[in-house]
Amino acid sequence: MKKTCALSLLVVCLIQGVHAQDIDSIVREATVPFFADGTKAGLSVGVLKNGVASTWHFGTTTRGKSSRPDNETIYEIGSITKTFTSMLLAQAVYEKKVDLNDDIRKYLKGSYPNLQYKGKPIRLVDLANLTSGLPDNLPEKMPAFKSKDKAGQLFELKKIFDVYSQSQFLKDLHLVKLTREPGLIPAHSNTAAQLMGFLLENIYKSSYTDLLKKYITGPLKMENTFVTVPAALKSRAASGYNEKGVLMPEIPKSAGSAGALSSSLMDMIKYIGHQLEEKEAQVIMAHQLRWGDPDDSGIGLNWRLKTNFDGKRKIWASGGTFGFASYSVLYPERNFAVVVLNNQNNNGSEDGLSDLAQNIYNAFYFTAEERSAEGFGFSAGVRILLDSMNKRGFEQAIVLTNELKKKDAFFKLPETELNVLGYEFLRKKEKNKALEIFKLNVYLFPESSNTYDSLGEVYEVLGNKAAAILNYKRVLELEPGNPNAAAHLKKLMNK
Structure with a gap:
């Protein structure tokens, strides 16, 4: 193993030309959403680049005490x-x-x-x-x-x-x-x-x-x-x-x-x-x-x-x-x-x-400009589909996908990326867009239990109890014992 340096809070290592102050800002900025709800206890972050380790610690190891974690704090993993x-x-x-x-x-x-x-x-x-x-x-x-x-x-x-x-x-x-x-x-x-x-x-x-x-x-x-x-x-x-x-x-x-x-x-x-x-x-x-x-x-x-x-x-x-x-x-x-x-x-x-x-x-x-572009973080196929749906409507997701596949035999939409995209729209309260994305994912991956699970969740959010139940049942057909689907189905059936 390569020798590493490990520093908490104030980072003085240089990583691929990025100044230590910039590294510190990157990590601290990344933790802001995690602590946004004000409920979290403690957090330790380690970054390893070219054999050089840098560490940061936030919050407390024990609620009610001023006890910041450090490099030797033991967590269950x-x-x-x-x-x-x-x-x-x-x-x-x-x-x-x-x-x-x-x-x-x-x-x-x-x-x-x-x-x-x-x-x-x-x-x-x-x-x-x-x-x-x-x-x-x-x-x-x-x-x-x-x-x-x-x-x-x-x-x-x-x-x-x-x-x-x-x-x-x-x-x-x-x-x-x-x-x-x-x-x-x-x-x-x-x-x-x-x-x-x-x-x-x-x-x-x-x-x-x-x-x-x-x-x-x-x-x-x-x-x-x-x-x-x-x-x-x-x-x-x-x-x-x-x-x-x-x-x-x-x-x-x-x-x-x-x-x-x-x-x-x-x-x-x-x-x-x-x-x-x-x-x-x-x-x-x-x-x-x-x-x-x-x-x-x-x-x-x-x-x-x-x-x-x-x-x-x-x-x-x-x-x-x-x-x-x-x-x-x-x-x-x-x-x-x-x-x-x-x-x-x-x-x-x-x-x-x-x-x-x-x-x-x-x-x-990636630069701030690159990170702010719509579709950043998704593969080329998802970005192309997003652009097409923004122009012609999200309800056309399946039609557009089939058109894009005909134009390019190598056009691909990864299941997990579509799932992430759907939940991003849910977080932004754009429920109907999320619905169309999850419907597309089921269409493309009909043997995946997770696609039906996500579709069931968005139907549940939209108040369509019957459709949610139908999709959760399909999850259990494909993956008997799925705990999430079983729990949601039980809750819906008892309403």
């Missing part, structure tokens, strides 16, 4: 843990202990005839690229909550999972019934990542914690990254809060290889710097496309992949726990990365951190 677990899987492949296409049952003790769908088994790669078909969490059936308050329910969940053992997990795994073929449809699954951790322990005959230390945190000298934060370092750990500022419980340690890791900003910069270099075969393996379209929405080994609007590769991961949110993104061709850690998980916090990191990147590489 949630699902970014899954990228660590996938690095261990890549290590096992590199050592020829496993093959990514192996049936997972090869490494499970006991018989699991249920872990296949119509003869197609779950493979190791399916655990790492989100397509296993396993439920998001085990146990699938939870006891009824006593508390009617969401915060109270999370404390009840904490108690349940604190005593949920590996043996109980494996027992419940016998009860899982797959509803679709593995390898086809990605969906968030803590179960898959937890199982991956257990399989790696079986393969190496070593604990997950020891494997992390041997292959990742030890070599990278990550001294503040733990599954369980030691008592002696608890004073460095930030407190986590929900959207109302209520203190939240710590992540249950049974989350393990799916989301139990805590880390500091400097440790995460070391980790992301190692990923950014792409020197080791294991890192390259983790960043290779395992599902989807690399130009739009691809997945590696628990890393999200796409071609950014400027043609550069973008690789990222995010995480959320009861009281924390985190986001890491790297652009290998730019030798540029951003890490953002936050100790308050508001609704949409991960998206907010993603926007913050993207705004930092945009300010580094």
